[in-house]
Amino acid sequence: MTTYRVGLDIGGTFTDFVLYDGERRRISLHKCLTTPDDPSLAALAGLGELAAQAGIAIGDIGEIIHGTTLVTNAIIERRGAKVGLLTTQGFRDVLEMGTEQRYDIYDLFLKFPDPLVPRRRRIEIPERMDARGRVVTPLDPEAVRAAARRLVDDGVEAIAVCFLHAYRNPAHECAAAELLRREFPHLAASLSCEVMAELREYPRAVTTCANAYVQPLMASYLARFERELAARGFQGRLNLMHSGGGLISPSAARDFPIRLIESGPAGGGLATALFGVRAGQNDVLAFDMGGTTAKSCLVEGGRIEVAAMMEAARVHRFKRGSGLPIKVPVIDMIETGAGGGSIAEIDEVGLLRVGPRSAGADPGPACYGRGGSEPTVTDANLVLGYYDPAFFLGGRMALDRRAALKAVTRIGETLGLSGVETAWGIHKVVTESMAAAARIHVVEKGKDPRRYALVGFGGAGPAHAAGVARILGIGEVIVPPASGAASCLGFLAAPLSFEHARSHPVRLAPGFDAATLNHILAELEQDGRALLAEAGVAPADMTIERSADMRLVGQMHEINVPLPAGAIDESSLDAVRAAFADVYAQRYTAVYAGAAIEAITFRVRVVGPPPPLDLDHAEAPAPVQTKQKGVRQAWFGDCFVEAAVYERYALEPGDRIEGPAIVEEREATTVVPPGDRLTVDAHLNLHIAVAVAAPALARITAETPLAHAMRRIEADPIALEIMWSRLVTVVDEMWLTVCRTAFSLIISEAQDFACELLDANGETLVHSPRAMPVFNLCLPRTVKALLAKYPPETLRPGDVLVTNDPWLCAGHLFDIAVLSPVFVDDRLVGLVGTVGHVSDIGGTRDSLKAREIYEEGLQIPPMMLYRSGAPNEDLFEIIRENVRNPAQVLGDVHSFVAANAVGAERLTAFMHEYGIHDLEALAAVLQGRAETAMREAIRALPNGTYSNEVWNNPLGTPLRYPLKLTVAG
Known part of the structure; x- marks a missing residue:
């Protein structure tokens, strides 16, 4: 049996590869440019190059694990299928109405993403269920048939079916689907009862339409990719990474492609769990900093936190509520606009702001020498001496320190700071920004960030990891090998898994309907087992995880609470209620006296066995001779100091390095500040012991006037x-x-x-x-x-x-x-x-x-x-x-x-x-x-008198409210 396994991650710019040799316990890395018109071209070409570098054939590979941005890019760029929607009479405009939430309260002209299905292709069907799943209006099959013909004549490739309360009773959706598949077999059909059998009409409709939107695209891509792999001799297993941190078969991916919407970031979360466990830390905080964004997620007990929903195609990338709600299991992470390309500028109150605007890859930071002139985080780190201008990306790209210094000096003049002081400010502000986002992510779950170790990866993560950890009060940073390809490596650690969910509100009080609850849990488990069995997992190797989304009766939002094994009955009711009270108290406050509790949605995740992944080390890109490459002047707040520079590929288990120091590898640079200490463990992870005690920022005491x-x-x-x-x-x-x-x-x-x-x-x-x-x-x-x-x-x-x-x-x-x-x-x-x-x-x-x-x-x-x-x-x-x-x-x-x-x-x-x-x-x-900022804003207005009036009729008598405002001086 072959021991070669490959993880490949298709990103917007690059496609990354990791080859794992199970016999030698080594990994090899490869990277090539993505081919946007047909991502499979780069994936196949890069796979061939990777195999050639390792001296093997593609037919020697036993498993390929595929992560992709195909789904999310199709939704963002609107390159999906032409979709029609069949919905309950009166609910045609749910996609347009959305919710009452405003992501920017001061913007009078808010923009939201256009629905994936235009109004002319949303057709109402006479049918209705009530909230308990009882038929109010029977389904009219002829109306379904006529609607489908109309949509086919309009050229649709897929149909989404989302009927009211189908999560309680899917009979009408299933009958409509049977008709569609019998009479219009060429159409892809997505049913809300299969894609998202949960309450809340708007996200259910959006998620079902999104699944239909990418279904033909994913089906054709997978068919082409599997065909080309077979032509190259591949006879192993192909699995895909889904957003919840597991693998699914190509068959499941064709049916539920929306589950792949965040497959790449899911790999990063899995890699964090893997590295943490291997480093002896089961509770870790992931810190992934790339060129545009930084992401954080929690791992507890070696397991990743999973959320039930995310947003896609945001109008404003970092404004929650400005996108399409997609209700699928997804690694629970927070993203902030802080990366190597984040631009520094002076804000309206005269303070330094970094991000979320980014210079991107073209023109990129000023130091890239491609025409960029605005100062970025990469420019600042170069000025501070953290990066070697001749060894960026392992020497494949030279950086211009003079251009970087010129860019940061220009904005520093406004603050009365020198160029290097400004660079230090940029570094500190972006580090604080990332730490603040991570803190919110952790504490809103009722957790203390000081309990965790921080795993830093991504192209820019290791340069900022110690600073982020210090702000959060975290005493240990772990920088794993091959940190620039963490997502691909995470793919190799993922088990096959799938989660099914169904909403069925149950008040958890004596006399509750235990029979129905246990029947739902059993059905969800059966559905999950069937999917994994189809992918080749033996029943004895399957693990079952059960939970429920619960809340106080009357609340609008739920929290997820694990359920005990076995039947849920009167004898286990107190344990379930106590588990809810514990989670609620951790996140908010104690449950107040007399509060009733209800379970809204039940979730069952079926998981296969974890794949073998016993790493020894990563292959060095070239032979290395010495550990210490030299010394470099680096700034850490007060002055330049000599920092020893080390070649990461030469470091060995047991090595100890005192900060200030810099450790370089092809994909990233690790910065060890003064007072911190770096050690290398048996798996070649870098451990930084962080001196957490930070001085008071303003050094103000009680006696200071x-x-x-x-x-x-x-x-x-x-x-x-x-x-x-x-x-x-x-x-x-x-x-x-x-x-x-x-x-x-x-x-x-x-x-x-x-x-x-x-x-x-x-x-x-x-x-x-x-x-x-x-x-x-x-x-x-x-x-x-x-x-x-x-x-x-x-x-x-x-x-x-x-x-x-x-x-x-x-x-x-x-x-x-x-x-x-x-x-x-x-x-x-x-x-x-x-x-x-x-x-x-x-x-x-x-x-x-x-x-x-x-x-x-x-x-x-x-x-x-x-x-x-x-x-x-x-x-x-x-x-x-x-x-x-x-x-x-x-x-x-x-x-x-x-x-x-x-x-x-x-x-x-x-x-x-x-x-x-x-x-x-x-x-x-x-x-x-x-x-001062407000006065400056007023001063910017042209002098003059401005007038307006408002009329209203509160008590039957029209009232006029005149206003006159004079701006002078």
Whole structure:
């Protein structure tokens, strides 16, 4: 039996290959340019070159594992099939309507991706199921037949079928599919009950249409690729990498091509798990930094975290909500616009910003010498001495340090910094940006990043890995061999696997329908076993993983919770509920007393055995003679110092290197800062012991006078940008907590709320970027009113204040504000607040016709909602008895309290980490910068008088609101 296995990853620019020789336990790497018109051409040519380099034939290869960007590129570039959609009568426009969410609250002309199926090819069919799967309107087969003929006449190649509530009862979809396959056998058909048998109509429709959109493309590609492989003598197995971190057969890929949408990044996550386990670390954080983006994902217990949804074809790549929701299992990672090509510039408040704009590969960074002039991260790292201009990409590309220095010096003049100081600032800002994104990804799961080791890979990752780890408080960095081809190597570690899911809401209380629940789990397992058996996996080698998406009854979002083995019945109910409470408490706060729990979607993943992958080492691209290549001047914050430069391919197990040092290989450069230590393990992984104790950025103590402290902060614009960015991440976490724990549509979906961080005087420091502007303006006034009733010196840890007074808050009683004080060393240092529009507050049903405030509903004056952590049960009872849906209203209030608790915890951690005694000086500087930026924006307006007017008719009498604004000076 052959021991050769190949991983190949087709990217947008390059196609990467890894050949694993199981007998010699070695890997060989290869790279060639992708052929966009037909990616199989580069894959086949590169495969032949790789085999020739290894002295073997393609027929000697036992398995090829294929990852590809074919699916995601087809959706982004709109190169898929001509698709038609059959949907329930009245639901033709679901693809257009989407959700109420706005990814940029200040953009009045938001753009979203066009639907994959235009309106003229979306046809309504008379049929309907209710939410329990009962037939309301029988399916009209003749209508299906007529719709299909119409679509065929229009030239469609594939049809998506998405009927309402098909996840509960797929009978109508299956009947429609049977008709289509019998009478129109040339059409590819995708059914929502097979592609995504889950509730929420919009993502289900989008995912089903996306599957149909790429189905003909994937089918023709695989047929051509398999045919060409056979012609070259290949007789082994071909498997494909899917987005959830496993392999599927070509047959399954033809049926469910949408599962391959993120196959490349999935390989990187698997490689992280592999390297972590081999290095003795089962809990690791992946850090993959390339040319345009940086990605992070968690591995716990040697397993990758998997999410249930991702976005494709975003209008704005790094703005969540601006893309198409694709509901498939996908490696749960966060991506930020920080890579080697990220451009540095001065922002509107005069601070250094790095990314998300990128120079790309053409013209690329200034140092590439291809016409690029804007400074990038690669330019900065070159100026700092981290890269050898003559050894970039192993010497295949020369870099121009003079051009890099010129580019960074130009923007440094604005900041009053030298070229090398600016380069250091660029390096630090982008490192902080990547660390901030990784921190959000970790802590929103209720985890502490300090528990993990960091695995750094990608072309630029090893140069920044130690810096990212230091910011996160991580003490160990692992840089694996062949880090530039991590995705391909991850493919070789992937088992065959497939996850099936089905929505069937069940309240987890005594008397629940255990028989139906267990029947669903059994069917999902059977479906998964059948797919893996088709791919050649023996039943005894299959492992079953079960979980459920659960929530508090009435919430809008779920969290995934593992289910115990065996039948789920009354005896296991307490264990399931306890598992949910544990996960919920880790991510948000404790489940409040009396809360009911429900399971919404059940998931079963069937996994085959892990493939053998016992690595010894990677082949060096050329013979090497000595370990230390020389020394190079490198900058680490204060001055240039001598850093020893090592050849990675010459390093041996047990080698120890003290920083500052630089380790070079063909695909990447590893930077070891002063004070850190590098060791080489038995598998040739580089381990960097990171000196985590970071000094306070602004070096401000309790004795530093305010004016002096402000000057110190202003004198260090890099530190200021880093601290400001961290505060923004605090309110971002608060925002996400509200979204994921709220109960009402208006909070969770329409997102009619805001989160803010304020100083101890109630003045705004930062607010959530997607917050409603009215709340940003009114919350400081509300906070001051609450502090007037409860002076700061009377507040204690655990206090929570509340009001919905329309004269103090946002203008009507539906807007409830919740405020929490933040203490450090028993001293009030700031405040966190959340305000949002609840769905009901009592009063008349038609609040627009209310003539008096008393008709609108319950008014809550400034009061204590919690005192030293103890709830004001009397106030909760008053609210409960005066609103129509108390579970929903109080659920939203609890989500506000949870968000404040998260914000307070993160702010306290930030201040301890950076040694900040209070926020007074930082607040003064930030508020001063914001005021200056606003004044500059006003000053940019032409002088003159501007006028406008608005009319409305609130009480039956037209009212005119004139406005006149004069700009002068």
